Amino acid sequence: MSPLPTASQSVAGSRGNAPRVGVLALQGDFREHLRVLTSLGADAVSVRRPEEIADIDGLVIPGGESSVMDKLSRAFGLAEPLRAAIADGLPVYGTCAGLIMLADGVLDAIAGQQTLGGLSISVRRNAFGNQLDSFETDLAVPVLGDPPVHAVFIRAPVVESVGDGVTVLAHLDDGRVVAVESQNLLGTAFHPEVTGDVRFHEYFLDKVRASR
């Protein structure tokens, strides 16, 4: 891996009025998110330390292993500041493991696993089973219009229950919920960052701009 751009290295204002969006870079496919956000004109920076969230306008939590992100975010003092920032209205988009990190409740978690929370949902980890059950499909997402979103589910979670204030953005044919939104928070059980369809990221950046 080559050195990552970090919030501390990046020159403030160097991208004009572009929103600065952090990508949690503890583990997972954070590079794919950085690439998509940069291509959409955001000032995308990787985030691994508490001081790096100080001047971001939004945050993406990537796909990866949620139990590892949880451990590292606590070990390096990121979890508490992130919880505070989420409560304070920081826009956050989580994909797959990122959705788990945003959920208030997790089913089939490993012992002691915590989340950042904020989304009033409970999710089930590895809801489809092992890798043989991973799949890709076209998914109607009414809020994004046509065409459907090509969605890649990799040992993906599903949203098992939805609390007050949470809007369902997409579900599978069998009714299982796989994309949700609640005020400043957005979550998908699948990975738009690996398909080239940037509409979820655009939708999130609109949220970020609206909150500035």
Add this chain to the structure above:
Amino acid sequence: MSTLETPSQTGRTEHGSSRVKRGLAEMLKGGVIMDVVNAEQAKIAEEAGAVAVMALERVPADIRSQGGVARMSDPDLIDGIIGAVSIPVMAKARIGHFVEAQVLQVLGVDYIDESEVLSPADYVNHIDKWKFQVPFVCGATNLGEALRRINEGAAMIRSKGEAGTGDVSEATKHIRKIKSEIAALSSMSKDELYVAAKELQAPYDLVVEIAETGTLPVVLFTAGGVATPADAAMMMQLGADGVFVGSGIFKSGNPAERAAAIVKATTFFDDPSVVAEVSRGLGEAMVGINVSDVAAPHRLAERGW
């Protein structure tokens, strides 16, 4: 929960596509995959922050010292490990042993490692990995070998290193070799790529793709001899997407702490102060053997072609 009024999935739902196979490896990036020989070790690895575990009967250091033919693990052992953890479980099949791979797929492992650490079952052919729905990771010592494996359907590559030694020098050599050969292709003009493909003994189309993108089309981890947090961080600085640690953890004095330290060093690979901090008080590292003391016929990296 919303109930549905109209079907929401249009088009075809596809399992086992290249994108799905390669996608799991993408999600493992920046992580550490740890060799485990039983459910108890698998739990320690998960608790320490492993991103996946590799289920096998003997770690490479024991295979090396005990000798004999090393084969796929007992299905009971693999079931036990799958049942013990919720992170992905990988398992090894012998090079060319497509029936071991069929068995591992039926057992429901998340990734198969067609591995030189086991005794090869076919000294000519590797497994035709396109035939499987489960993804494969394969070892490589250079770019040509990596591209041949990708051409056979590998969805992830790991540089081989020299497993079971605790000597990181071969891992260094192989990741540097692969990275430098990719860089060399990127700087070639188009008419030079025909000969480059011939010299790499790799498919021309893949060679052109590497020259254009400057990267492998699949995730590249490193393996073979990583024993310390600093070893892992060095591999990451050399351009690996993540790290396999075999004997280095459970052949050391304090597996749980060493495993957690290697995980942290892999994430903060470019921050020597973190690597220093996590390296403190880990106790004995695995004893290790210098690769130069291993007679050539016993070097595992030379298996596979």
